[in-house]
Structures are given as structure tokens and as C-alpha cells.
Amino acid sequence: MPHFHVEYSGNLEDKVDMGDLCECIRATAAEIDTFPMPGIRVRAVRVDHCAIADGNPAHGFIDISIRLRAGRPDDIKQDATQRIFEAVSAFLAPAFSHHSIALSLEMRDIDAKLSPKTGTIRNHLGATTQET
Helix, strand or coil: CCEEEEEEEHHHCCCCCHHHHHHHHHHHHHCCCCCCHHHCEEEEEEECCCCCCCCCCCCEEEEEEEEEECCCCHHHHHHHHHHHHHHHHHHHHHHHHHCCEEEEEEEEEECHHHCCCCCCHHHHCCCCCCCC
16 A cells, blocks of 8 residues: 545546656655555546536646555654645646646545455566567
8 A cells, every 4th residue: 555546627637647647646655665666556537527616617626535554653644645745736836827726635544454455466566578
């Protein structure tokens, strides 16, 4: 873990490259020691129906939710949250200068007893795949 879930208003589709935003989050998270690289997951979901502030359809939003297993000290989580938020803010600076966008981020702990995990990604890190 962590898992990053990005929700964004559909009106930002042509204003922000969401694939690049996901990569920005992944790359930043990979530089943070408390986030094990094999567990990083970033996904973005377009929201087509929303109402924001005064109802002006030009307003947009990006909301980032970070879920990670409990047990990290608050200062470590606060530092990680700030680093991700700063990287995303810098990435979005060009869009912020021309468009009405609300950015929010929240980190939540997951109770490991209630969240089983399994997978084989660690087995394949660094391996080269050859097509036959």
C-alpha cells in the first residue's frame, strides 16, 4: 500500500492529462520511504455528474484519497501528505492559472485485520518479459 484514488470532474478531461497526473503521484510516492514501491497503486476516475460552488459548470475538481495500512506515526503521514499535495499542486499550476479548479487530498488508515491482500507483483519486479 498505498492506494491513491483520484476523482476528477469530467470538464477537466481536456485541461489536465490525467495519465500524467497519475504518473506524477506514483513517482512522488515512490520517493517517500514510508510507501513501499511494490504496493503503490494510482487510479483516476472521471466524474461526469457533479455540482460545484455556485453551480457554474466551468468549475472543476480533483480529489485525491490515499489509503494505507495503519501504524505509521502521524508526523510521517503528515510529511507524505504534504509532499504528494505539493507535487500535484506544482503539476497542476498551468491548469490552475487558467481554470477554476478545487484540489483536495485526504489520507486514511486501513485496519489490516479488515483488509486482506495478496498478489504477485513483487515476484515480477525487475523481470523482463519476452513475447513469444
